[in-house]
Amino acid sequence: MTQPADRTDRWLVVGAGPSGLSVSLALQQAGVAFDGIEAGSTVGGMWNMDNPGSGMYESAHFISSAARSGWADLPMPDHYPTYPRWWEIRDYIHAWAAHHGLGRHYTFDTRVEQAVPVETGEGERWDVTLATSEVRRYRGLVACPGFQRVPNVPTYPGTFSGEARHSQTYKSADEFVGRRAMVVGAGNSAVDIAVDAAIAADRAVISTRRAYWFFPKLIGGIPLDCFAINSVSSQERLRRFLEIHVGDVGRVGFGTPDHQPLAHHPILNDQILHHLSHGDLLSRPEIERFDGNTVHFADGTSEDIDLIIWATGYLDRVPFVNAEHCRISSRDADNDLFIWMFHRRHPQMMVLGPANLAAGGYWALAASADLIANHIRDQQHDPSRWERMRAIIGGPEPDLSGGYSYYQKPGHLNYVNAAALDRYCEQLAGSLGYEPLAHPGDFKAPEQIDIDGWLDNPRPLSMPSHGSLAPIPYQPRDLIDG
Numbered sequence: 001m002t003q004p005a006d007r008t009d010r011w012l013v014v015g016a017g018p019s020g021l022s023v024s025l026a027l028q029q030a031g032v033a034f035d036g037i038e039a040g041s042t043v044g045g046m047w048n049m050d051n052p053g054s055g056m057y058e059s060a061h062f063i064s065s066a067a068r069s070g071w072a073d074l075p076m077p078d079h080y081p082t083y084p085r086w087w088e089i090r091d092y093i094h095a096w097a098a099h100h101g102l103g104r105h106y107t108f109d110t111r112v113e114q115a116v117p118v119e120t121g122e123g124e125r126w127d128v129t130l131a132t133s134e135v136r137r138y139r140g141l142v143a144c145p146g147f148q149r150v151p152n153v154p155t156y157p158g159t160f161s162g163e164a165r166h167s168q169t170y171k172s173a174d175e176f177v178g179r180r181a182m183v184v185g186a187g188n189s190a191v192d193i194a195v196d197a198a199i200a201a202d203r204a205v206i207s208t209r210r211a212y213w214f215f216p217k218l219i220g221g222i223p224l225d226c227f228a229i230n231s232v233s234s235q236e237r238l239r240r241f242l243e244i245h246v247g248d249v250g251r252v253g254f255g256t257p258d259h260q261p262l263a264h265h266p267i268l269n270d271q272i273l274h275h276l277s278h279g280d281l282l283s284r285p286e287i288e289r290f291d292g293n294t295v296h297f298a299d300g301t302s303e304d305i306d307l308i309i310w311a312t313g314y315l316d317r318v319p320f321v322n323a324e325h326c327r328i329s330s331r332d333a334d335n336d337l338f339i340w341m342f343h344r345r346h347p348q349m350m351v352l353g354p355a356n357l358a359a360g361g362y363w364a365l366a367a368s369a370d371l372i373a374n375h376i377r378d379q380q381h382d383p384s385r386w387e388r389m390r391a392i393i394g395g396p397e398p399d400l401s402g403g404y405s406y407y408q409k410p411g412h413l414n415y416v417n418a419a420a421l422d423r424y425c426e427q428l429a430g431s432l433g434y435e436p437l438a439h440p441g442d443f444k445a446p447e448q449i450d451i452d453g454w455l456d457n458p459r460p461l462s463m464p465s466h467g468s469l470a471p472i473p474y475q476p477r478d479l480i481d482g
Helices: 018-030 086-099 190-200 234-243 271-275 362-381 383-393 418-430 449-455 476-481
Strands: 005-014 034-037 111-119 122-129 136-144 163-166 180-184 203-207 282-284 286-290 292-299 302-304 309-311 347-352
Touching: 005 018, 005 111, 005 122, 018 034, 018 086, 018 282, 018 292, 086 383, 086 476, 111 136, 180 302, 190 203, 190 271, 203 271, 234 449, 362 383, 362 418, 383 418
Parallel strands: 005 034, 005 136, 136 347, 163 309, 180 203, 180 309, 203 282
Antiparallel strands: 111 122, 122 136, 286 292, 292 302
């Protein structure tokens, strides 16, 4: 058996999307030696539409606003629209990576096939097999592969004789032209694709297991993420807020939600309600069975369909690490990852990306990456603090629900309250004396509008301060071409 190439003087970061790049900058700032490997041809992860396994499509837009979503050391450009198009996010990521010279750490067009922990005389190390068949041994592994990689596809009785494929393969509304199409699911990608079908298909249907809450992208001209939805006093108060600004979606045939608003990831889309109310899109309940091209639904109705797009989410897995070495689960007893980052059983493995948040923002990834990089550096430079952190990792999982009850199912696991996670990570970093690395120490958080206060005193609102994330004037291409 060929001996692995010795890279035990460094760590490996897998993935050059926003999570992997955030970790890379934090490690670079910490002075930790590392390699980066990326399956695609450049940085950007899923935002590069031609990357292997990218689920990006032409009509995709960011679902958090430009003024709240960038990295704090280089916010998004001030000419970007409120909700940037997919290629604008791609260019922004490329520009940020170029600004910090992160691409030099990476080997591109190279896929990691497998990574396994091995015990050596110096402790745990990770053997990594590349698609080229090369095997390398690293000091440790930080897995940031993106968690929209392994499609979750449900099964139903019967046989469907039309075309059926996961939304990961979907790219353009042109795919619906001249067809009777059905989108299954109601996440943010699902409703985007259903809107495309409503415009382009001969007949368009969306099938869901249940009704959902829809959040408007703008309220009084102000982006939704300017409102403190993660810290409202109760889900009942948030429900009241949505009832005022959205109304009863059951009136357009989507049913009445049977759960609290944040029990699921927020669905930010105003267009789907428009198309439902205009008859361009039909809502159907869960599939009961297939019979050729005919789809039968749980309410006794049926539709003749040519094309099904399964927009049913992804499985929470690190695709190149066997489940026995990294279990990701909503049940604490079956979950290996402390705060969805630090492996409890394998101290030389860390992960960034699997937590589901009702919030967006690359600045939060940088803050999490700082926790990872500080901990990695401590193993050699401050073993006592390393052990203190390992004791915390081995202890009980903190309550990151923010007092809310979240629905957990395949494709929708790992749901935590963004405000609760931010508070905990800030307190943890402070208690351990961690150094700011990728995330600036003088970061000024954006202000948020208090929903409870607005409900008590409804009034016109002005735009709150964006803090350190306020967009600034520059052209991403200038940094990319540098």
